[in-house]
Structures are given as structure tokens and as C-alpha cells.
Amino acid sequence: MKEWEVQEEVAARQGITIRRRPPTGPALHYVGPFEFRLNNEGNTPRNILEEIIWHKDVEVSQWKAKKPLVVLKKALGSAPPARDFIGALRAAQQRTGLPGLIAEVKKASPSRGVLREDFNPVEIAKAYEKGGAACLSVLTDEKYFQGSFENLEAIRKAGVKCPLLCKEFIVEAWQLFYARTKGADAVLLIAGVLSDLDIKYMTKICKMLGLTALVEVHNEREMDRVLGIEGIELVGINNRDLETFTVDISNTRKLLDARRTEIIREKGIIVVGESGLFTPADIAYAQEAGVKAVLVGESLIKQPDPAKGITNLFGKDISV
Known part of the structure; x- marks a missing residue:
């Protein structure tokens, strides 16, 4: 059994349903937005997150060839x-009494399409x-x-003082080093994709690099x-359910x-409460549930x- 097959087996035992790569080998055909073997259903992504992860696995391999870890x-x-x-x-929480x-x-x-046509990442970050x-x-x-590491780097170089989370689909430790070189202060680790061993290993590397790891979950397991x-x-x-992309703030x-x-x-x-937060009532609901911070994108x-x-969103000016 190959190493990645062992990893997939361990992940399955931990309730992880997202496969890290096509289970029956590399793609042979290009159809639509993704490459896969037409003669094998196992090589068709079962949901959007799996499609993203399969693409990221190939993408990271290409990046590593251009910029090895030693570089x-x-x-x-x-x-x-x-x-x-x-x-x-x-x-911020101590200053405002809010998350x-x-x-x-x-x-x-992928679920909403383009959210903002006049997209200037630096100006948005400053706002x-x-x-x-x-x-x-x-x-x-x-x-x-439609994001990029260039956006992350540009915001950091523009003098924005807020710490920056690199919102990326992390599948390999190499990405942690790359994010840090681009100015990231934190990274996202998705428990629905990464095994316990992956999370332990990557959080240790994050500590070594000075990165904060935001470990994301979306169900009880x-x-x-x-x-x-x-x-x-x-x-x-x-x-947000990472497989169906439906949202339920409860x-x-x-x-x-x-x-x-x-x-x-x-x-x-x-x-941190994430997704589906649009009103002061939503923020209050999340705070009452026990969150100390919120991550908000679409509504802003x-x-x-x-x-x-x-x-x-907060029902008051939190800038002062």
C-alpha cells in the first residue's frame, strides 16, 4: 500500500470524507473544470471541497518544483x-465587549460567484x-x-497593521513556509481535510515559524x-457545510x-464563529453561544x- 493510501485509510477512520487526491491514480482526460478518468467514478470529485483539494494537491506539487523548501x-x-x-x-474583545x-x-x-467587481485588496484591507x-x-x-498570494503580500507591504490570516487550502507543510515568506501571521487548517497527525505536525511547524493556526471544524466529530x-x-x-455549502448558524x-x-x-x-453572520442579531447569537471572535466575509x-x-454588522462603531 502506498503512503498516501495509508494516509487516506487513517483519515477515513477519523471520519474524514474528503479524499486528498483521486484514489485510482492520475487523471487521463480533461473534461470541464477538472481532469479525471472518464472510465472510473472514483476519479470524479464528490463535492466542491474535494474538487478544490484535488486541484490544490496538483498545484502545490508544481509550486514545490519551482520553489523547493530549501529556497x-x-x-x-x-x-x-x-x-x-x-x-x-x-x-479587540476586551476593548469593545464584542467578538x-x-x-x-x-x-x-464557488457558491456565490464574484462578490465584488471593483476589487482592490489593499483599499479593502485599509477600510x-x-x-x-x-x-x-x-x-x-x-x-x-480569485485570490492570490500577491494580494496577501501587497496588503502586508501597504502598512496595514492588522495581523493577516492566509486563507488557503493547506494540504502540505510546504505551504506554511510559503505563507510565512509572503507575510502571513496565521494560516487556516481544515479538520475536514487533515488527519489528527497532520494537524499535530502542522501546528508544531506553525509554532516554529511564529504562525498562529486557526483550526476549522464544521461538525461535532x-x-x-x-x-x-x-x-x-x-x-x-x-x-457552512463544507461539502454542500449550505449555512446554518445554529x-x-x-x-x-x-x-x-x-x-x-x-x-x-x-x-471563532464563521459563515452566515450578517446582522447584529447574528453576532449576538454567536457571542451568546460562546465565541470570542468572528470571521466575516460576504456581508462586508x-x-x-x-x-x-x-x-x-455590529450595530455600533467598534473602531473607537
């Missing part, structure tokens, strides 16, 4: 220093900072979200897996029952003035 390690010396992502969230805001710089999504965002999330996936891993500091509860409350809330309190974990990026959008 990235040298580049770390000239990377801007990592900033305190969790500290910024805590400070710290991670505002997302996102042009498009978010002006509006009171504690941190920013920057989409770097190009194929499905993933939540319990992540709470059982030592060293986790930041957990995101995604109200997912946050369901995952934060009394037992899990006690574990979170004992471990000092900050919980569509606003003509994103800074005013933040005020409308």
Missing part, C-alpha cells in the same frame, strides 16, 4: 516579523482596519476564489477530534455544548464602504 527557508530571513494574531483578537473581528478580503467564492477589524483574512486560492489535540489555541466553527451553538465549553475554558482556546465585502459595513 523558502532562506527566504524566511527577509520575511516581515510575525504579529500576534490571537493577542489582537483578545485586545474580535477577522474581516475577510475575498473577491469570489476594514479603519472600521475596527482586529485581524484580516486574505483569500489566496486563485482558481476557485471534528470538534471532538480537535479538542483532543494538545496545543490548539484557536478553533473556528464553520456554519451549528455554532450545537458544537458549543456544556461539555465542550468546559474543555475550551480549561485549555484557554478562543473559538459587498458593502460600498466596508468600514461602514462593520458598523452595521
